């Protein structure tokens with residue numbers, strides 16, 4: 285084993301390794317989702333850790349009934365077995381509410397009544413073009429301005445709750461280290477703005493749910509696709525605000541479609557075909573530079589576990 289890989293294993297050994305795969309049941313797994321599942325599974329196995337599956341069905345409007353069963357079956361077909369029964373976010377609202385209440389009590393969360401149009405107008409008024417993919421950088425229109433501000437706004441009916449990102453002790457620029465991508469940073473206040481914790485339809489946001497659940501499940505290592513890297517600073521900000529531990533992060537390479545675009549449910553990626561699980565796993569493994577396997581799925585996974593130590597050593601900056 286290379287020296288750096290051995291050092292990493294030794295340092296990771298200080299905290300029990302608990303990893304997770306956290307699919308949203310908005311559609312079955314596609315070939316790209318299997319890359320994240322395989323890396324997080326391999327990383328957990330290499331570190332003699334646990335691997336958990338969490339069904340992120342917090343956004344009920346986007347979830348497709350029955351998809352979670354398909355996802356669990358797809359993982360099963362690929363012999364990516366979890367070490368505990370899955371956790372369903374839809375059963376955890378009370379925990380998200382508790383976290384939101386804590387943030388409100390700390391003066392860090394506030395209610396907002398701005399519509400998308402209001403936000404666009406405020407941005408244009410400030411000379412900002414509404415870019416940042418489809419997301420708007422919230423200009424802080426409803427930020428608390430005085431005593432009882434939240435109480436007054438809360439009395440106005442349906443609203444979203446946002447996290448204040450502008451306070452000096454929010455940390456402003458979040459610096460963190462990705463095990464593959466190296467040093468990362470984001471000024472959340474300017475890059476994203478005060479982001480949503482709970483929507484007007486009472487659904488809690490992905491950011492809040494993920495942070496609460498990663499802590500509740502004792503996740504030491506978040507391993508997920510690189511398309512999610514932009515969320516990490518927001519999640520670290522929330523961890524700090526809630527006094528929760530920060531896991532290590534590893535964002536995996538993405539499987540690209542023939543047009544060079546990342547595969548996603550949004551751009552119509554086909555459901556992962558697990559009728560030949562080894563073929564599905566080989567495709568995911570190729571993205572990671574792991575050698576193609578021809579034997580059984582169990583042998584392939586064992587070989588990749590053996591290879592993973594040196595592959596993951598190449599990732600680190």
Ligand code: GLU
Nearest residue numbers: 306307308340494508512
């Ligand atoms: N549920 C998210 C998704 O399917 C992944 C969340 C995460 O791994 O943090 O894109």
